[in-house]
Amino acid sequence: MSMEKIPGETIGLTIQLINKRRFRATVGFIIIVVIENIVNQATMITLAETLPSYNWLFLIIKETTAYTLAGVFYNLGKLLLIVPLSRLSDKIGRKKALLFSFTFSISSLVIIYFARSIEIVYLGRLFFGANSFVGVVTALIDDYYPEKSRGKPLGYMSAAMLVGFLGGSVLGPIIFLTFGTNYSFLFLDGIMLISFANVIISINDHPNWLRKEKRKLSDSEKALLKQLSRDPRFIGSVIINFFANMTFLGSGIYWNYIILSHFNVSNDIAGLWFLPPLVADFLTYIFVPILFKKRINDVILYACIAGIPASIILIFKPDLVLFTLSGVIFGILNSAVIQANDTLSLNFVPKVIKGTAIGILKFFTIGAATAGPLLFGLIGDFLGTFIPLIGFPLMLVVVGTVYWILVYQKIKKK
Numbered sequence: 355m356s357m358e359k360i361p362g363e364t365i366g367l368t369i370q371l372i373n374k375r376r377f378r379a380t381v382g383f384i385i386i387v388v389i390e391n392i393v394n395q396a397t398m399i400t401l402a403e404t405l406p407s408y409n410w411l412f413l414i415i416k417e418t419t420a421y422t423l424a425g426v427f428y429n430l431g432k433l434l435l436i437v438p439l440s441r442l443s444d445k446i447g448r449k450k451a452l453l454f455s456f457t458f459s460i461s462s463l464v465i466i467y468f469a470r471s472i473e474i475v476y477l478g479r480l481f482f483g484a485n486s487f488v489g490v491v492t493a494l495i496d497d498y499y500p501e502k503s504r505g506k507p508l509g510y511m512s513a514a515m516l517v518g519f520l521g522g523s524v525l526g527p528i529i530f531l532t533f534g535t536n537y538s539f540l541f542l543d544g545i546m547l548i549s550f551a552n553v554i555i556s557i558n559d560h561p562n563w564l565r566k567e568k569r570k571l572s573d574s575e576k577a578l579l580k581q582l583s584r585d586p587r588f589i590g591s592v593i594i595n596f597f598a599n600m601t602f603l604g605s606g607i608y609w610n611y612i613i614l615s616h617f618n619v620s621n622d623i624a625g626l627w628f629l630p631p632l633v634a635d636f637l638t639y640i641f642v643p644i645l646f647k648k649r650i651n652d653v654i655l656y657a658c659i660a661g662i663p664a665s666i667i668l669i670f671k672p673d674l675v676l677f678t679l680s681g682v683i684f685g686i687l688n689s690a691v692i693q694a695n696d697t698l699s700l701n702f703v704p705k706v707i708k709g710t711a712i713g714i715l716k717f718f719t720i721g722a723a724t725a726g727p728l729l730f731g732l733i734g735d736f737l738g739t740f741i742p743l744i745g746f747p748l749m750l751v752v753v754g755t756v757y758w759i760l761v762y763q764k765i766k767k768k
Contacts, residue, residue: 368561375558376498380507382556383491384514386452389549390459391518392525393542394482397463398424398607399526399624400538401475402614408472418611418739420472422731425607427476429724431458431483436720440489447559448494456550458484463543467536488716496709497560508712512696516636519606523628527614578704582711590760591699594654594753595715596722598691601749604726605688608734608742609681616739617674627674631681638689643697651765653694657687658754665747672740684746691753698761 398421405420415423435455443451462481469475488511495507533541582588613619613627646653664683670676696715703711730742 372498372561375560378556379494379498379558380510382552383494383507384510385552385556386487386491386549387511387514388518388521389545389552390485390487391515392522393459393463393545394428395519395522395610396526396529396542397466397479397482397539398610399522399614400530400535400542402611403530404535405472405475416735417615418608418734419728419731421611421615422604422607422727423476424479425727426724427479428483429603429720429727431480432486432488433483433717433720433724435484435486436489436717439486440493443490443493448490448497449553449557449559451490452487452553452557453550455485455487455490456546456553458482458486459546460543460550463539463546467539467543488720489713492709492712492716494557494560504709512639513636516632516639520629520632520636523632524625527624575706575710579707579710582703582707585702586760587702587764588699588711590756591695592715592718593756593760594691594695595699596718597749597752597756598688598695599719599722600726600729601745602685602688602692602726603723604728604730605681605684605742605745607727608730611731612677612734612739613674617677619674627678630678631685634682635685635689638686639693642690642693646694650694650697651762654691654698654753654757655762657690657694658750658757661687661747661750668740668743668747672743677740680743680746684743687750688746691750698765702765 401424402421405417405424407417407420408415435458439451439455442454446454458481462478462484465478465481466475469478491511492508495504499507529538529541532538609628609631614624617627619627642653643650661684664687667676667680667683672680699715700708700711730745733742733745734740
C-alpha cells in the first residue's frame with residue numbers, strides 16, 4: 355500500500371519544494387536588480403562631482419565625455435562577461451555564479467575608493483559591470499518558469515531596474531551629501547554586501563538545474579534560428595532595440611551630468627529633478643500594454659509621429675524646467691517604443707527558440723548601453739551641451755522608418 359503512495363508523495367513534495375524555491379528566487383532576483391541599479395546610479399551621481407577633463411594621448415577628453423565614459427566601462431564589463439558568467443552558471447550552478455559575480459561589484463567600489471587616477475576609476479567601473487548577472491538570472495528564470503510564464507518574471511526584471519534607477523537618483527545625492535566623495539563608495543559597498551547576503555538567503559538552484567542546462571539546440575531548432583536571422587521582422591526588431599536603447603540608456607547618464615554639473619543643482623534637491631522623467635518612464639512601461647493591448651502593432655508608429663510636434667521644444671534654449679519637460683516627453687516616447695518592440699519582437703518567434711531570441715536582443719541592448727553614453731558625451735562636448743537632445747527625434751525617424759519597412763508591413767500581411 356505504502357509503496358503505491360510513495361511516488362505520488364515524492365512528486366508532491368518535489369513540486370512543493372520547487373514552488374517554494376521559485377518564489378524565493380523571484381523575490382531574490384528582484385532585490386538583486388533593484389540594489390544593483392540603486393548602487394550604480396548613486397555611484398554615477400557621486401562621480402559627476404569628481405571626474406575632471408584630462409588629456410589622453412593626443413586627445414583632450416572634456417568633462418562630459420570623461421563622465422559618460424564611466425558609464426561606457428560599466429556596460430563594457432557587462433558585455434564582456436554576460437555570456438561567460440551564464441555558461442559558468444551551467445557548470446557550477448546559479449547561486450555560486452551569482453555569488454562569484456558579486457565579488458566583482460564589491461571589489462569595484464573598493465577600487466574606486468582607493469583610485470588616484472581616472473584610469474583606475476574606469477577600471478573600477480569595468481569591474482562593477484563585470485558582475486553581469488543578467489544572463490545568470492535569465493537562466494534562473496528559465497529553470498523555474500515554463501515557457502508560457504516567462505514573460506512575467508522578465509517584466510519584473512524591467513520594473514526592478516526602473517525602481518532601482520529611481521531609488522538611486524533620489525538616494526544618490528543624499529548619500530553624497532552625507533558621506534562625502536570617498537566614503538560614499540564604501541557606504542554603497544555596504545549596500546552591495548546586502549545583495550550578496552540576499553543571494554545566500556534567497557537563491558537556491560532548481561533541483562534539476564544541471565540536467566536542464568545540458569540541453570542544446572536540436573538541428574531543427576538551429577534551422578529555425580537560421581530562418582529567424584533572415585526574417586525582416588526580427589532584423590527590424592533588433593535594429594529598433596539597438597537604436598531605442600542607445601538613446602534611452604545613453605541619455606540617462608548624460609542627464610545625470612547636466613542636472614548636477616551644468617545646472618549646478620544642489621545635492622539635497624537634485625534627486626527631485628530626476629523624478630519626473632523616471633516616473634513618466636515607469637508609468638509608460640505599465641500603461642502601454644494596458645492601453646494599447648489590441649493595438650500594440652501601432653504604438654511605435656504613434657510614438658514616432660508624436661515625436662514630430664514634440665520636437666518643437668528643442669527650438670528653445672532649455673532652462674532646468676524646459677530640460678526636464680523635454681526629458682518627460684521624449685522619455686515617454688522612447689519608453690513606448692522599447693516596450694512595444696519588446697512585445698512585438700517575440701510574437702513571431704517560434705516557442706522552441708524564444709529563449710535564444712531573448713538572449714540575442716539582450717546582447718544588443720547591452721551593446722546599445724555601451725555605445726549610447728559615449729555618443730552623448732562626445733556630442734555634448736564637441737557640438738554643444740544640449741545638442742544631444744536632437745538624438746531623440748533622429749532616433750524616432752530611424753526607428754519609424756525601419757519599423758514601417760521591415761516590421762509593420764510584414765505583420766499586416768500576416
